[in-house]
Amino acid sequence: MTATLAAGGLAAEGNAYLSPSGQEIVFVLVGLVVLGGAVLCVTSRQLVHAALWLVVALGGLAVQYLLLTAEFVAWVQVLIYLGSVVVLLLFGLMLTKAPIGPSPDADSRNRPVALVVALAAAATLVTLVVDAFRTAWIDLDTPHGASGPVGESLFRLWVLPFEALSVLLLAALIGAIVVSRKRDGES
Secondary structure: OOOEOOOOOOEOOOHHHHOOOHHHHHHHHHHHHHHHHHHHHHHOOOHHHHHHHHHHHHHHHHHHHHHOOOHHHHHHHHHHHHHHHHHHHHHHHHHOOOOOOOOHHHOOOOHHHHHHHHHHHHHHHHHHHHHHOOOOOOOOOOOOOOOOHHHHHHHHOOHHHHHHHHHHHHHHHHHHHHHHOOOOOOO
């Protein structure tokens, strides 16, 4: 009764869920690193440290996309979020002369409420994902490159909003520079 399947060598009796592959183990470990980076990002009292923990979380998500053989989405994650948003955030912090050390303004003392909201959001997300993909089988052996529907949709249908967002980020950076400049007579 324990005939193996030709595709993956998994037992036909349903023991496939009990023996994770190396890719699944790495996926879970990287997921724990992403979770840790995200928690440290939102609990850090130093703004620069929070931005650097955000780099860890977003970089881990790019690794997760690579493990799911979605190379195009992984590179978009690296280029857009790590290369643009985090750099813009760090430049904004530097140009507006935000405090580098511990900042009392970074703590609103609403941690219990934030914890309840975060746990409720996480439980809702997990419930929705489990319900949506309960019977789905994702084939990780077939690569999904840039020629797939995501790349085609991004570069055909979403080019204008993508470019508008880049102009908006540039305007925000210029605004931070203008706000941080010294006025005449100020030392």
